[in-house]
Amino acid sequence: MPAVAWALARDLKISLRSKAELGIQLLFYVIVVTLFPLATTPERSLLAAIGPGVLWVAALLASLLSLSRLFAADHADGTLEQMALSPWPLPALVSGKIAAHWLTTGLPIVLLAPLLSAQYALERDAMWILTAALLIGTPILSLLGGIGAALTLGLRGGGTLLALLVLPLYVPILIFGAGSVDAVRAGLSAGPHLSLLGAGLLVALVGAPFAAAAAVRVALD
Amino acid sequence: MKSNGSPSAMLEGDGLAAVRGRAQLFANVGFRVDACQTLFVTGPNGSGKTTLLRMLAGLSTPTVGIIRWMGNTVAPFDARLREDVAFAGHLPALKDELSAIENLVVLAALGGEKVTTEQALLALDRVALSRQRTLPARVLSQGQRRRIGLARLALVNKPLWILDEPTTALDSDGVALLTTLLRQHLDANGCAVVATHQPLSVPRFANLALA
Numbered sequence A: 001m002p003a004v005a006w007a008l009a010r011d012l013k014i015s016l017r018s019k020a021e022l023g024i025q026l027l028f029y030v031i032v033v034t035l036f037p038l039a040t041t042p043e044r045s046l047l048a049a050i051g052p053g054v055l056w057v058a059a060l061l062a063s064l065l066s067l068s069r070l071f072a073a074d075h076a077d078g079t080l081e082q083m084a085l086s087p088w089p090l091p092a093l094v095s096g097k098i099a100a101h102w103l104t105t106g107l108p109i110v111l112l113a114p115l116l117s118a119q120y121a122l123e124r125d126a127m128w129i130l131t132a133a134l135l136i137g138t139p140i141l142s143l144l145g146g147i148g149a150a151l152t153l154g155l156r157g158g159g160t161l162l163a164l165l166v167l168p169l170y171v172p173i174l175i176f177g178a179g180s181v182d183a184v185r186a187g188l189s190a191g192p193h194l195s196l197l198g199a200g201l202l203v204a205l206v207g208a209p210f211a212a213a214a215a216v217r218v219a220l221d
Numbered sequence B: 001m002k003s004n005g006s007p008s009a010m011l012e013g014d015g016l017a018a019v020r021g022r023a024q025l026f027a028n029v030g031f032r033v034d035a036c037q038t039l040f041v042t043g044p045n046g047s048g049k050t051t052l053l054r055m056l057a058g059l060s061t062p063t064v065g066i067i068r069w070m071g072n073t074v075a076p077f078d079a080r081l082r083e084d085v086a087f088a089g090h091l092p093a094l095k096d097e098l099s100a101i102e103n104l105v106v107l108a109a110l111g112g113e114k115v116t117t118e119q120a121l122l123a124l125d126r127v128a129l130s131r132q133r134t135l136p137a138r139v140l141s142q143g144q145r146r147r148i149g150l151a152r153l154a155l156v157n158k159p160l161w162i163l164d165e166p167t168t169a170l171d172s173d174g175v176a177l178l179t180t181l182l183r184q185h186l187d188a189n190g191c192a193v194v195a196t197h198q199p200l201s202v203p204r205f206a207n208l209a210l211a
Helices: A002-017 A019-039 A044-067 A069-077 A079-085 A090-120 A124-151 A158-185 A191-220 B049-057 B079-084 B100-110 B117-126 B142-155 B172-187
Strands: B009-020 B023-034 B038-042 B064-069 B085-088 B160-164 B191-195 B205-209
Touching (some): A002 A019, A044 A069, A044 A090, A044 A124, A069 A079, A079 B085, A124 A191, B009 B049, B009 B191, B023 B038, B023 B049, B049 B160, B085 B142, B117 B142, B142 B172
Parallel strands (some): B038 B191
């Protein structure tokens, strides 16, 4: 789809030219993950127990941090109007934007996860399952977040409202994502958890761009 | 859906009304725009010019009334209308991070026109911005940003132009350039709806005054 490619290429180009914003979000993720071992305990078994949950919660917060920017800048400078009036389908343009959001915020979080999980004395198996779960789960965060970001467009205090709106929706992803690692540490298979995450990803992939596009149109009216 | 609109009219509005909050902006507005014709929308500040233009572009829903494009009744974001409309509102749709030429190429592609860098360069040359082509949009003046908007209109080949206060921030050369582009557009069987306080000289036009 040329529309998806157009939006993806444009958003990536703009993100790469404003690297500071990307850096801030990643640094936030790293710092939050690092704070917990400092604040709690150096005991390895305890750290390994809380580690996956902490990484997931930090990933949710980091993803939330950048969500309000997903449509706000395009809304403010009028690009969103032009997108809605383009001959290309708006859901395709929205998909491209969400894909760019995941590539610039979700993917770095996934890539950093093996490194950061070293602070929590996670076993090798648990670490890889955690990374795999994040790889499947973070795109869902961007997709669901896209709906929230579109719904709160143009509202005063939209950022806070966005958090209240989106965080409850993130709960199932958090449960299955962190649960997959717990299963492996308990000697069970992580398969069911990862399958459910994958199913969630498919549903979000199909539905979220249409929902977000509808919300964008309402915001423009 | 075929309707009983006038046969040769490109764009028609019938009994249009807009309500914002409790205030009635306008009511019972009707007009028709034929090929090669410009409709100038005039009226004091707050009379609903922008609201009317956004309705015609398909960005917002009329409270009451019908809009027909090429004889078909169109709803907001109608695919037929999106194929044919070039809308230039108050917001320039420029990205501060991208250069003038990148902005132009990106916007033209969004409008459905795949242009090469050479074509974009020619269009920038026409609006006297070729020297600023590699500058990021953030350092351009308001008038220069407007000129990129003019270059976009010239690049994308759309039969309906909807321009909201196109002369804002333009110098006299810029206004002359706008008039030239508009005349060429009309010569090519296009039509335009322009909200303006400053009359532009085009051969065939009609006036719609909002109270």
